Amino acid sequence: MAKNLEEAIAEAGNPVELLWESQTPPAVVPRVVQEFSNWRDEQLAWRRTAVLFDQSHHMADLNIKGPDALKLIRDTAVNSVENFPVDVAKQYVAVGPSGHVIGDNILFHLEEDEYQAVGIPPSINWLHYHVETGGYDVEIWRDDNSLYRQGDPVLYRYQIQGPGAMDVITAASGQEPPKLKFFHMTRLTIAGKEVRALRHGMAGEPGLEMWGPWEDQEAVHSALLEAGQQFGLTQVGGRAYHTNALESGWLPRPLPAIYSGEELRGYREWLTDRAYETTAPLGxxxxxxxxxxxYVTPYELDYGRIVKFDHDFIGKDALQKMEQNGETGxxxxxxxxxxxxxxxxxxxxxxxxxxxxxxxxxxxxxxxxxxxxxxxxxxxxxxxxxxxxxxxxxxxxxxxxxxxxxxxxxxxxxxxxxxxxxxxxxxxxxxxxxxxxxxxxxxxxxxxxxxxxxxxx
Structure with missing residues (x-):
């Protein structure tokens, strides 16, 4: 019986066979009502009024704190971290030695020497592996999604977005939020609870992503719904949630480029037999x-604007060669x-x-x-x-x-x-x-x- 991804590939004969015949259901949004009204009206609402997305259950969080936290990020990200102050986020993109994409996540700079990566497992696992094997002076805590964890999440995570998003947030917080640049953060008070917020918007409409300790979620959620009544705030269920990427143009699930190459054998042996990368179906x-x-390159996903060669990182040589050989377009x-x-x-x-x-x-x-x-x-x-x-x-x-x-x-x-x-x-x-x-x-x-x-x- 295979104990890790490398052994599972060997048993199946090759990685394509392993994933093609996987009997695991496709990934879904767990523990979120599938439809609050109906998915058609929920989709329409993010262009017409405002919507509330519940992002508390389908992503993994990896909190990284310590003197080597930024070094870990610099060593594994195609992004530049030369300008990465507290209260700013980046779309972290990781590639393997061949320069092909492993995954991406949103990386929040929370405090000095403290960062939090939030996303689906491939890039979270990649960071976690390098923490455990790279000798970095950091401490981590990890909270997997609600299909894997026991009990409630550590944090709630809500997003309000749409043409009326800022009206809802103003009403809920009792004051107009500060004007933020894209991917900049602030703090708000809602229902007497401190809320951290990121200027974001997953379907191209303005909005904030907000989070805080799980014990505050009921108070904050209720306050947002009450404030949103006058602005047509619509809760989006699990069925409609993933379709917002069709309009925003973000490709959520590239196949992680980890299944081949001797350099990645140790990583494949680190990933368990139940890991996302071992069980997710391909079709x-x-x-x-x-x-x-x-596999895909960052250039094929429109991440060429993110790639910076001002630091050494895994896959740098391969990406530079792609650029030199005119392969990026x-x-x-x-x-x-x-x-x-x-x-x-x-x-x-x-x-x-x-x-x-x-x-x-x-x-x-x-x-x-x-x-x-x-x-x-x-x-x-x-x-x-x-x-x-x-x-x-x-x-x-x-x-x-x-x-x-x-x-x-x-x-x-x-x-x-x-x-x-x-x-x-x-x-x-x-x-x-x-x-x-x-x-x-x-x-x-x-x-x-x-x-x-x-x-x-």
Whole structure:
């Protein structure tokens, strides 16, 4: 019986087989009501009024404190940390020795020599591993998501966002919040409780992410709901929550580039048999026996603006070589807008005799944690489509994709292949036939507000 990821790969024969046949359900938002009203109105509300996201349960927190905390971050992040004062956050991005993405998280600078990384497991595990093996003078505490932890979270984490977000926060705190630059932090008082807040907004609308000790959550949550009544504040449930990334253009789950390379053997041996990276299912119409065909670079995810070579970090040499060889612009992240008629025909096949398309769940359509569909032009694979779902705001199926850069011009027509042609034994994959769905290339983020003004004010 495998005790770690390295042994699990050996038992399966290769990493693709391990993940392709994983019987673990796809990752979800645990312990959050699936729909408070209905997911369509919840989606519409983040563009029209204001919404409350409960982010307390689906992410892991890693608190890092000590004299070597910044050194740990500098050694593992593509980001520069030369200007990283207290009360500022960064989107921490980590790559492996090959320069391919392991994961990202939001890294909060809380106090002098104290930072907190918040996100899904790949980048949290990567930091945790280097704390345990790198000899850094730091202390950590970790709080995993509610699928893994026993009891309540250490912290609550709420986000208020939308055109009316600041009105809600003003009413709840009794004073207008200070004007903050993007990813800057402040402190508020709500219901008599001190609340820390980050200027953020996951669907491109203005808002704050707020957190504090779990014992304060009921008082703060109630105060936010009461204050939001006059502004049409809508709670967003688990079904709609993940679809906001379709509009904001952030690709949440790149496959971590850890499954190959002798340099990463120690890390694979550190990750347990139950780790996210060991059990998360892989699927879609794109299938390759080479796990490295699923890896992406930071440039392909539009993180080239984050990469800075002013410090030594894992993967630096590989990224510099990519830049020197002109490899950074080969593929580009885009939004694909699915053709409504083709999508309707595929979905409608469940009502007709004969072959069925792979069922399209709504609003999020993924049937795995790591999802890769082929994007084609005239039968030739030109990229992969990943995060997929329906947006009531756009009245369209959308997906985030990485495609050849010469096809990334908005308006370009391509095709997504939906369904598996290498059938797996995943329980969520029924008998089906692949279908081709026309798509139109658009920018990522899709909305102009998310691409421009929202990061600048």
């Amino acid at each position: 879609g119409s794109f299938h390759s026996e080479n796990i490295e065909d699923y 080969r593929r580009k992240k885009v939004t694909l807008v699915w053709n409504g008629d083709d999508t309707a025909e595929a979905f409608g096949s469940i009502f007709k005799p004969g072959p069925k398309a792979k069922f399209i769940n709504l609003p999020m359509s993924l049937y795995d944690t790591f999802h890769f569909d082929r994007v084609e032009q005239d039968g030739r694979t030109v990229g992969v489509s990943t995060w997929t779902g329906y947006s009531a705001n756009e009245q369209s199926m959308l997906s985030l994709a990485v495609i050849d850069a010469d096809l990334a011009e908005p308006g370009t027509e391509l095709t997504v292949v939906w369904g598996e042609d290498t059938p797996s034994s995943k329980v969520q994959v029924e008998d089906h036939e692949q279908v081709s769905i026309r798509v139109t290339v658009q920018p990522a983020p899709l909305t102009e507000q998310a691409r421009t003004a929202y990061r600048q004010d």
